[in-house]
Amino acid sequence: MSQSSTKPAVQDGLAFERPLNELQTKIDELRSLSSGSHLELQGEIDLLEDRLKRQTAEVYEGLSPWERVNVARHADRPLTTDYVTMMLDDFVELHGDRLYGDDPAIMTGLATMGEHRFLMVGHRKGKTVKDRLACNFGCAHPEGYRKALQKMQLAQKLKLPIISFINTPGAYPGIGAEERGQASAIARNILEMFALEVPIITLVIGEGGSGGALGIGVGDRVGMLENSYYSVISPEGCAAILWKSGEKAPEAAEALKLTSKDLLRLGLVDKVIPEPLGGAHRDQKGTIANVRVQLSEWLDELKGIEISELLDQRYRKFRQMGVPVEL
Amino acid sequence: MVANDMAWTRFGKKKDMPGGLWIKCESCGAMLFRKEFEQRNRVCQTCNYHFTLPARERVALTIDEGSFEEKWIKLGAEDVLDFNDRIPYREKLEASRKKTSESDAMVTGKASIKGIPCAIGVMNFQFMGGSMGMVVGTKIALLCEMAAEEGLPVVLFACSGGARMHEGAVSLMQMAKTCGALQRLHKAGGVSISVMTHPTTGGVTASFSSVCDFLIAEPGALIGFAGPRVIATTIKKELPKGFQRSEFLLEKGQIDRIVDRANMRNELARLLAYSTGLDPVAIYKAGEEKADGEVIDGQKAVAADAEVTTKTDKKADAKAKKADAKAKRVDKKKAKPKAKAKKV
Numbered sequence: 001m002s003q004s005s006t007k008p009a010v011q012d013g014l015a016f017e018r019p020l021n022e023l024q025t026k027i028d029e030l031r032s033l034s035s036g037s038h039l040e041l042q043g044e045i046d047l048l049e050d051r052l053k054r055q056t057a058e059v060y061e062g063l064s065p066w067e068r069v070n071v072a073r074h075a076d077r078p079l080t081t082d083y084v085t086m087m088l089d090d091f092v093e094l095h096g097d098r099l100y101g102d103d104p105a106i107m108t109g110l111a112t113m114g115e116h117r118f119l120m121v122g123h124r125k126g127k128t129v130k131d132r133l134a135c136n137f138g139c140a141h142p143e144g145y146r147k148a149l150q151k152m153q154l155a156q157k158l159k160l161p162i163i164s165f166i167n168t169p170g171a172y173p174g175i176g177a178e179e180r181g182q183a184s185a186i187a188r189n190i191l192e193m194f195a196l197e198v199p200i201i202t203l204v205i206g207e208g209g210s211g212g213a214l215g216i217g218v219g220d221r222v223g224m225l226e227n228s229y230y231s232v233i234s235p236e237g238c239a240a241i242l243w244k245s246g247e248k249a250p251e252a253a254e255a256l257k258l259t260s261k262d263l264l265r266l267g268l269v270d271k272v273i274p275e276p277l278g279g280a281h282r283d284q285k286g287t288i289a290n291v292r293v294q295l296s297e298w299l300d301e302l303k304g305i306e307i308s309e310l311l312d313q314r315y316r317k318f319r320q321m322g323v324p325v326e327l
Numbered sequence: 328m329v330a331n332d333m334a335w336t337r338f339g340k341k342k343d344m345p346g347g348l349w350i351k352c353e354s355c356g357a358m359l360f361r362k363e364f365e366q367r368n369r370v371c372q373t374c375n376y377h378f379t380l381p382a383r384e385r386v387a388l389t390i391d392e393g394s395f396e397e398k399w400i401k402l403g404a405e406d407v408l409d410f411n412d413r414i415p416y417r418e419k420l421e422a423s424r425k426k427t428s429e430s431d432a433m434v435t436g437k438a439s440i441k442g443i444p445c446a447i448g449v450m451n452f453q454f455m456g457g458s459m460g461m462v463v464g465t466k467i468a469l470l471c472e473m474a475a476e477e478g479l480p481v482v483l484f485a486c487s488g489g490a491r492m493h494e495g496a497v498s499l500m501q502m503a504k505t506c507g508a509l510q511r512l513h514k515a516g517g518v519s520i521s522v523m524t525h526p527t528t529g530g531v532t533a534s535f536s537s538v539c540d541f542l543i544a545e546p547g548a549l550i551g552f553a554g555p556r557v558i559a560t561t562i563k564k565e566l567p568k569g570f571q572r573s574e575f576l577l578e579k580g581q582i583d584r585i586v587d588r589a590n591m592r593n594e595l596a597r598l599l600a601y602s603t604g605l606d607p608v609a610i611y612k613a614g615e616e617k618a619d620g621e622v623i624d625g626q627k628a629v630a631a632d633a634e635v636t637t638k639t640d641k642k643a644d645a646k647a648k649k650a651d652a653k654a655k656r657v658d659k660k661k662a663k664p665k666a667k668a669k670k671v
Contacts, residue, residue: 183551192510255410
């Protein structure tokens with residue numbers, strides 16, 4: 001490949017969506033045309049819709065890891081807040097870490113979903129520009145992790161299971177974050193989550209960015225949405241270090257084996273939850289319905305396990321990840 | 328001895344000559360005579376900068392001579408990702424194993440420090456930047472499990488750039504594995520001591536090394552979650568002086584103590600004594616071969632909390648010399664097979 005400096009820093013990871021979107025626009029146009037006149041266009045529309053379906057399936061089947069990373073980051077992808085409003089029947093948000101502040105990048109609260117009650121913890125990315133800035137695009141500070149821990153310990157007291165939604169590019173890298181012990185806040189959460197005497201379910205709904213993800217990511221069941229990713233470092237960061245060039249992010253994404261399929265194969269997650277055709281951003285309701293079914297199933301399953309057994313299983317689960325060989 | 332060997336191999340190349348006999352201090356720029364520098368356990372005599380110490384030297388410097396019972400020596404990483412960033416991970420592993428004569432980035436085992444038995448794990452920065460992958464994670468878990476079972480305290484020396492990218496999410500999960508193992512150790516009543524040395528960053532800071540019962544750091548060590556360069560580019564501001572250094576962490580309440588390398592063995596023994604119900608004063612004096620003056624010196628040093636100062640002082644100097652002598656003796660024994668391997 002030529003090294004032209006006029007190229008954008010990293011190739012457009014959503015270029016594959018363009019033909020699909022064009023087709024969709026065409027269908028929408030025909031539809032408005034047909035409703036506004038006497039022309040009979042239904043046959044044509046059906047044909048195009050059929051084609052769109054086939055093409056979407058084909059494109060999504062063959063996505064590269066880097067393209068999937070971009071789907072995971074898609075602006076229309078359902079966020080934690082969408083699950084709160086669309087999946088839950090009740091939600092009482094609880095704020096603050098009792099030590100320093102209230103980090104909007106992690107939201108916590110008591111939740112009801114059908115017959116289930118639990119503590120909901122999740123990274124918050126924000127919908128509007130203002131929200132996104134306030135949430136640092138889902139990059140939490142130590143107070144976010146400490147808030148999560150304080151609420152999780154409350155859940156333990158209330159004997160409520162914990163459901164944690166992971167969606168972060170990574171923990172926030174800043175002066176304040178380091179001063180207040182970003183590393184120790186994450187490490188403390190990981191350690192304490194092994195001790196919490198209630199069932200924990202964690203689900204990667206978009207970006208599973210490194211320690212910032214794992215900081216609320218120790219669970220008895222760990223799931224990933226089909227087009228989410230979970231990685232030790234962002235593809236951009238990895239490319240900058242190992243390839244000495246951020247432009248190599250697609251190569252890094254490939255090498256890191258960060259897709260849901262890869263993590264399942266490596267035995268690092270229990271299940272991949274399917275997304276509707278063409279990704280979660282095309283059908284938020286469908287995605288959220290799939291998640292709801294899976295969560296209910298897991299909540300029922302975990303209810304039956306004795307706590308000491310559950311804690312043993314939780315440790316053994318992570319203990320067997322990455323087994324060295326004898327040289 | 329090992330490093331001297333390296334100096335000789337380098338000696339043949341003209342441009343490397345200064346690197347062979349002299350070392351420039353990374354911190355103050357002073358030129359240090361290599362032999363003297365090594366005798367001082369890689370601490371700059373001008374500014375007290377603590378250079379990264381190879382794992383075997385650290386072990387020798389810390390434990391009682393001849394007490395080391397190494398465990399899980401042969402555990403090696405598997406390239407489960409088939410990772411390739413121009414050079415395949417497999418080849419990098421092979422090269423690192425050859426270069427260091429170690430199987431991976433951590434040395435673990437049982438030992439005693441001033442007569443107190445403990446489980447000890449030391450990271451080796453020379454092996455792929457001390458990065459934590461499946462081997463480091465598993466060895467720490469095994470160490471904690473053994474310690475819990477046998478009622479031993481655990482001492483962990485961190486020295487690492489973070490998680491090993493070449494093992495992808497598998498290396499990320501080692502953060503969970505090590506914290507889970509420590510949680511179970513603590514629940515069983517076991518005590519853990521973490522010593523963070525230059526550098527300790529990323530997934531290693533954000534896991535086992537930050538959740539031990541005691542958090543110790545060597546002076547001037549870079550300790551943090553995100554690297555300073557990443558932070559500077561994110562916030563587009565200059566970082567404050569001394570940011571993410573041990574002294575900064577102490578000031579911000581993130582660590583218990585800063586301890587000079589020359590005092591480390593004594594300090595660990597004191598904490599281990601408190602942790603195991605032994606008399607710290609007796610332990611402190613134990614093993615000090617005669618020279619009453621030096622023992623008293625050491626006690627003064629403790630009273631004055633001299634470990635916070637980063638400048639060399641006489642007390643540390645005296646200690647350093649003694650520790651040097653001890654390390655040298657152990658070194659002679661241990662370094663022989665290693666030196667041979669180096670030549671290959």
